[in-house]
Amino acid sequence: MDADNRSRKTICLEDLRRKILTLELEPGVYLDETELSEAYGISRPPLREVLRQLAGEGYFVLHENRGAQVAPMTHKTLRNFFVVAPMIYAASSRLAAEHATPAQVARLKECQWTFRQAIRTGDAAERALINERFHSIIGEMADNEYLMPSLRRLLIDHTRIGMTFYNPRKPELARQRELAADQHDQFIALIEAGDADGAAALAVAHWELSRAQIESFVSPQAISYPLGREPGAEERRGAS
Amino acid sequence: MDADNRSRKTICLEDLRRKILTLELEPGVYLDETELSEAYGISRPPLREVLRQLAGEGYFVLHENRGAQVAPMTHKTLRNFFVVAPMIYAASSRLAAEHATPAQVARLKECQWTFRQAIRTGDAAERALINERFHSIIGEMADNEYLMPSLRRLLIDHTRIGMTFYNPRKPELARQRELAADQHDQFIALIEAGDADGAAALAVAHWELSRAQIESFVSPQAISYPLGREPGAEERRGAS
DNA sequence: AAAATACATATTGTCTACAGCAAACATTTG
DNA sequence: CAAATGTTTGCTGTAGACAATATGTATTTT
Numbered sequence: 162m163d164a165d166n167r168s169r170k171t172i173c174l175e176d177l178r179r180k181i182l183t184l185e186l187e188p189g190v191y192l193d194e195t196e197l198s199e200a201y202g203i204s205r206p207p208l209r210e211v212l213r214q215l216a217g218e219g220y221f222v223l224h225e226n227r228g229a230q231v232a233p234m235t236h237k238t239l240r241n242f243f244v245v246a247p248m249i250y251a252a253s254s255r256l257a258a259e260h261a262t263p264a265q266v267a268r269l270k271e272c273q274w275t276f277r278q279a280i281r282t283g284d285a286a287e288r289a290l291i292n293e294r295f296h297s298i299i300g301e302m303a304d305n306e307y308l309m310p311s312l313r314r315l316l317i318d319h320t321r322i323g324m325t326f327y328n329p330r331k332p333e334l335a336r337q338r339e340l341a342a343d344q345h346d347q348f349i350a351l352i353e354a355g356d357a358d359g360a361a362a363l364a365v366a367h368w369e370l371s372r373a374q375i376e377s378f379v380s381p382q383a384i385s386y387p388l389g390r391e392p393g394a395e396e397r398r399g400a401s
Numbered sequence: 402m403d404a405d406n407r408s409r410k411t412i413c414l415e416d417l418r419r420k421i422l423t424l425e426l427e428p429g430v431y432l433d434e435t436e437l438s439e440a441y442g443i444s445r446p447p448l449r450e451v452l453r454q455l456a457g458e459g460y461f462v463l464h465e466n467r468g469a470q471v472a473p474m475t476h477k478t479l480r481n482f483f484v485v486a487p488m489i490y491a492a493s494s495r496l497a498a499e500h501a502t503p504a505q506v507a508r509l510k511e512c513q514w515t516f517r518q519a520i521r522t523g524d525a526a527e528r529a530l531i532n533e534r535f536h537s538i539i540g541e542m543a544d545n546e547y548l549m550p551s552l553r554r555l556l557i558d559h560t561r562i563g564m565t566f567y568n569p570r571k572p573e574l575a576r577q578r579e580l581a582a583d584q585h586d587q588f589i590a591l592i593e594a595g596d597a598d599g600a601a602a603l604a605v606a607h608w609e610l611s612r613a614q615i616e617s618f619v620s621p622q623a624i625s626y627p628l629g630r631e632p633g634a635e636e637r638r639g640a641s
Numbered sequence: 642a643a644a645a646t647a648c649a650t651a652t653t654g655t656c657t658a659c660a661g662c663a664a665a666c667a668t669t670t671g
Numbered sequence: 672c673a674a675a676t677g678t679t680t681g682c683t684g685t686a687g688a689c690a691a692t693a694t695g696t697a698t699t700t701t
Contacts, residue, residue: 168684170684170685193652194652194653195651195652195653203685203686204685204686204687205653205654205686205687206446206449206655206684206685206686206687207684207685207686209446209450209653209654210449210450210453210684213450213453213454213457214453214454214456214457216454216457217453217454217456217457217458218457219546219550225653225654226652226653226654226691226692226693227652227653227693228652228653237544238546241544241545241546241547241548242547244496244545244547245492245545245547245548246547248488248492249547249551252485252488256484304477304481305481305484305485306459306478306481306554307481307482307485307486307489307551307554307555307558308481308485308551309551310459310550310551310553310554311489311547311548311549311550311551313550314546314547314550315547318547408654410654410655433682434682434683435681435682435683443655443656444655444656444657445656445657445683445684446654446655446656446685447654447655447656449683449684450654465662465683465684466661466662466663466682466683466684467663467682467683468682468683642701643700643701644699644700644701645698645699645700645701646697646698646699646700647696647697647698647699648695648696648697648698649694649695649696649697650693650694650695650696651692651693651694651695652691652692652693652694653690653691653692653693654689654690654691654692655688655689655690655691656687656688656689656690657686657687657688657689658685658686658687658688659684659685659686659687660683660684660685660686661682661683661684661685662681662682662683662684663680663681663682663683664679664680664681664682665678665679665680665681666677666678666679666680667676667677667678667679668675668676668677668678669674669675669676669677670673670674670675670676671672671673671674671675
């Protein structure tokens with residue numbers, strides 16, 4: 162029945178995840194069940210199941226009688242993210258180094274190879290998705306069902322934040338991406354060597370790189386105003 | 402329509418949670434959708450939505466074409482739990498002390514009052530549920546959507562483990578419960594005072610109490626065999 | 642003219658009936 | 672008698688039709 166062996170329901174699930182991660186579906190927007198079910202060629206009951214599951218994973222917020230809203234990103238969201246991310250990332254990496262199986266390491270290497278490709282040829286969305294998968298695999302290596310839920314939630318918004326603050330005009334981002342990719346290689350080496358402390362430390366460093374990148378967008382360098390004109394004066398004039 | 406203002410679907414959701422937390426539904430068992438839907442007076446599609454959501458929260462594991470299985474508890478489960486719990490509990494308590502609102506503190510106090518009652522009059526299941534609620538409220542106080550998923554998952558199994566290793570024959574457990582209740586009072590005081598470090602430290606202490614209790618069941622004190630008879634000799638004789 | 646209420650419309654929530662898959666049992670054949 | 676295959680039964684998965692609720696608009700009343 163399916164060209165793929167994946168069912169249409171599974172396709173729907175994965176496609177919605179992808180669209181949310183890449184911001185193709187913007188945070189906060191409401192989706193129409195009928196439209197979606199028709200788009201994926203399934204009826205509304207299974208679609209609603211999919212939405213419930215994705216709500217459980219943090220992709221959607223469900224409002225009674227109001228439908229499914231793509232998980233919004235507020236100012237508080239970003240703050241909370243910064244507070245928890247390093248702890249969970251470090252813990253995941255540590256456990257990954259302790260528990261990773263050879264098969265998982267192979268998968269991680271393959272993913273990293275794809276990531277290198279994407280850095281050069283791919284677009285921002287593709288890079289973001291592959292990066293998400295890389296860290297997802299590390300999460301799976303950690304093999305801890307109590308840590309995974311928070312990690313999953315973090316990766317969703319880490320990916321979306323990365324997409325939000327992406328700007329193709331900034332050439333220094335390319336250098337930072339190379340650096341990130343180098344750190345990925347180090348992750349693989351440390352995990353393969355079973356170096357838990359090293360992996361945890363690298364996770365923090367990797368996080369710092371990402372954080373600095375985000376912060377450079379959130380509070381960018383001020384432009385130098387001529388003479389002593391008040392910052393924001395133009396905006397006020399334009400708004401009135 | 403509803404005697405309660407909660408819909409029957411909500412009742413179903415909450416009742417399944419309760420039954421799983423109290424081990425009324427044992428880990429690993431498979432549930433029949435038709436039976437359940439009839440029991441709660443709803444049809445199968447909304448029931449399936451409920452199951453999907455609860456699967457997302459970690460109460461169930463869904464197997465394709467095989468139905469819903471109450472989340473099983475293996476040896477690995479327990480190990481993983483021990484590894485992650487102190488970190489997440491400490492982090493939650495710290496953030497709770499930093500962010501708790503007066504209204505939330507009031508709710509926590511009310512919950513603690515109920516807990517004290519339950520220690521004397523309630524049964525094991527009631528105590529377990531109220532304890533779960535107490536720590537859930539602390540989680541809500543932390544107000545961090547990235548930390549909450551793991552905390553929720555931990556509380557599910559913490560509650561179930563507590564029920565598993567409960568034995569009404571052990572009088573020293575009553576003393577430990579009093580101690581736990583005292584620590585709850587300290588939680589309230591520290592959170593109200595905004596003492597983040599204190600709350601985090603108390604979380605670790607509270608965890609240690611719980612851990613010691615669990616461990617006393619997992620590896621109980623050996624009985625003293627008369628003379629030099631080999632441990633397990635009886636079992637071997639019986640088995641052959 | 643403005644506000645409130647009633648109605649119409651669109652969307653979510655639910656139910657019943659059917660289709661598909663899997664496991665267990667019976668039957669047949671080597 | 673054993674093993675393999677066919678059949679049956681009971682469950683999960685899905686579809687389409689119906690009910691309920693919320694929102695927006697139009698009309699009426701003050």
